[in-house]
Amino acid sequence: MEGIVLALFICLVLALITKYLSVPAIPFYILAGMILGKAGLGLVASDEISYFFSEMGLIFLLFFMGLGLKIDRVIENRSAVLTSGIIDLNVNLIIGFVAAYLLGFPIREALIIAAAFYISSTAMALTSLIDNRKLLMKEADTIIWLMVFEDFMLIIALALLSVGDQNLVFFAVKILFVLGILYALAHYGKEFLISILDRNDELPIIFTFAAVLTTASFSMYLGVPATMMVIALGAAFATTDPDAFEQHARPFKDVFLIVFFVFFGVTIDLSGGADWFVIGIICVLAIVSKLVSGILTGIYIHGSALSGLEIWGNTIGRGEFSIALAVVYGSPVVGMTIAAMVIVTSIVGSFVAKYSTSLRRVIVRFGRKSAPPRRIHIKH
Amino acid sequence: MTPMSLQSLNLPGVGTKYEFVTEKGDTVAIFFTKTGVIQMYTRQQGCNTPSAAEMTPVEARRLGNILTGAIIEADQESVEVAFSALAALRITLHAYIIPESIAGKTIENLQIRTKTGATVIAISRHEKNIINPPASFVFETGDAALVIGETDQLKKLECELMVD
Numbered sequence: 001m002e003g004i005v006l007a008l009f010i011c012l013v014l015a016l017i018t019k020y021l022s023v024p025a026i027p028f029y030i031l032a033g034m035i036l037g038k039a040g041l042g043l044v045a046s047d048e049i050s051y052f053f054s055e056m057g058l059i060f061l062l063f064f065m066g067l068g069l070k071i072d073r074v075i076e077n078r079s080a081v082l083t084s085g086i087i088d089l090n091v092n093l094i095i096g097f098v099a100a101y102l103l104g105f106p107i108r109e110a111l112i113i114a115a116a117f118y119i120s121s122t123a124m125a126l127t128s129l130i131d132n133r134k135l136l137m138k139e140a141d142t143i144i145w146l147m148v149f150e151d152f153m154l155i156i157a158l159a160l161l162s163v164g165d166q167n168l169v170f171f172a173v174k175i176l177f178v179l180g181i182l183y184a185l186a187h188y189g190k191e192f193l194i195s196i197l198d199r200n201d202e203l204p205i206i207f208t209f210a211a212v213l214t215t216a217s218f219s220m221y222l223g224v225p226a227t228m229m230v231i232a233l234g235a236a237f238a239t240t241d242p243d244a245f246e247q248h249a250r251p252f253k254d255v256f257l258i259v260f261f262v263f264f265g266v267t268i269d270l271s272g273g274a275d276w277f278v279i280g281i282i283c284v285l286a287i288v289s290k291l292v293s294g295i296l297t298g299i300y301i302h303g304s305a306l307s308g309l310e311i312w313g314n315t316i317g318r319g320e321f322s323i324a325l326a327v328v329y330g331s332p333v334v335g336m337t338i339a340a341m342v343i344v345t346s347i348v349g350s351f352v353a354k355y356s357t358s359l360r361r362v363i364v365r366f367g368r369k370s371a372p373p374r375r376i377h378i379k380h
Numbered sequence: 381m382t383p384m385s386l387q388s389l390n391l392p393g394v395g396t397k398y399e400f401v402t403e404k405g406d407t408v409a410i411f412f413t414k415t416g417v418i419q420m421y422t423r424q425q426g427c428n429t430p431s432a433a434e435m436t437p438v439e440a441r442r443l444g445n446i447l448t449g450a451i452i453e454a455d456q457e458s459v460e461v462a463f464s465a466l467a468a469l470r471i472t473l474h475a476y477i478i479p480e481s482i483a484g485k486t487i488e489n490l491q492i493r494t495k496t497g498a499t500v501i502a503i504s505r506h507e508k509n510i511i512n513p514p515a516s517f518v519f520e521t522g523d524a525a526l527v528i529g530e531t532d533q534l535k536k537l538e539c540e541l542m543v544d
Contacts, residue, residue, distance in 0.1 A: 129394070130394065130417070135419060136407075136409050136423065136430045144393065
């Protein structure tokens with residue numbers, strides 16, 4: 001218990017500093033966890049309480065993501081969402097998987113690394129667009145919808161990775177069964193849900209907390225992935241009053257998620273030795289492969305490779321979802337690799353996003369200089 | 381050309397966006413972000429890079445008041461209130477910064493109500509609010525006074541008392 005208190009206090013200070021410097025906080029939470037935990041000073045160890053808190057952080061993160069998934073809006077925008085989404089998915093998933101496999105990871109671990117490698121941090125991308133005042137740029141819409149597409153891919157990844165050795169048909173039936181219950185609740189219980197959310201007492205917040213926890217434990221009981229089902233719960237509730245749910249779930253998410261990040265750092269174990277060569281290559285590739293997908297998207301959607309630079313800058317950072325994959329499915333080696341990737345990409349990403357406009361200007365100027373000088377025609 | 385068509389759009393995870401193109405071809409866009417800040421972008425026609433201003437909700441409301449023409453001077457704001465049930469009653473609330481000329485005097489000394497008909501309903505002094513000040517209240521320079529009355533009553537107040 002003292003461990004959590006110490007960790008939370010340090011995170012409070014880190015949150016203040018990172019907010020002041022407007023850099024992403026997630027890498028620093030993980031680093032703090034690593035310094036406090038097994039890999040560092042050994043002051044904090046994970047226990048049942050921290051495990052429970054971390055679990056809460058994960059399911060509230062995913063519930064929150066579900067609240068933002070407006071399926072009808074995606075269908076309206078499907079052409080734009082699909083083009084950029086498919087480029088991003090193919091380029092990054094393939095580079096990530098091939099690299100991890102060639103570097104010696106077994107197939108299943110390489111797949112987990114590839115998924116974590118592919119999925120950018122929605123929180124970092126959106127914060128960087130707002131903080132750097134880029135919302136009106138034409139690339140901003142592309143980036144926002146790219147994040148939505150990635151969220152959908154995460155749901156599919158969660159389902160595929162948790163099938164395990166279960167009977168596929170039976171597994172699908174169970175998932176459809178839970179989805180059906182959630183849909184029916186949101187559809188037929190809409191009036192009731194809204195009447196609860198409209199109250200001014202503690203009921204809305206208790207209801208939100210209980211609904212998320214019940215869904216998670218019910219899914220575990222049935223043997224379907226709880227992670228996926230809380231996203232579905234969020235998406236189902238989004239059809240009623242998503243803003244109210246966001247407001248009631250936010251305090252839980254904000255606090256538990258910090259515990260989740262710190263204790264992800266705490267549990268990282270370097271005693272088995274870390275292959276820094278492998279980790280280094282994955283980190284560099286994680287930055288390069290988003291550059292490739294960014295430029296391709298820029299060319300296809302905006303007809304300009306320079307647009308791609310902007311997309312690249314804002315999507316380099318991997319964060320919460322990559323860590324979620326590492327925590328739920330990863331082995332210690334995979335965890336260490338993903339941790340390093342998150343730390344490196346999020347810091348590099350925040351700098352590139354801040355200076356991408358200047359970078360663009362430099363490239364344009366350089367391009368002009370190196371172009372052959374125009375002939376000047378002089379009239380005789 | 382059609383009059384300004386305002387587009388509103390809900391961006392997932394970001395907030396609500398309002399955008400329109402002016403008659404001269406300039407673009408104005410406002411984003412109400414989920415973080416609570418409001419960003420306003422303007423882009424001149426033919427220019428690629430927009431310029432942006434970030435505002436708190438209070439600042440945005442102030443800007444809105446300026447744009448609708450409700451404020452004549454930055455430190456003198458007024459709002460006219462009309463109720464649908466009382467169409468003939470038009471009441472104005474006006475904020476004044478107390479000039480040096482009346483500092484040190486009380487509401488009673490100045491005979492504000494008898495002379496003008498307007499009523500002082502609140503004073504703001506150094507971030508502290510005094511609601512419904514007594515007649516013995518002494519004004520200080522720099523106080524902001526909120527006065528309620530009909531338009532011509534407030535005009536009278538301005539001409540007779542609020543002069544430097």
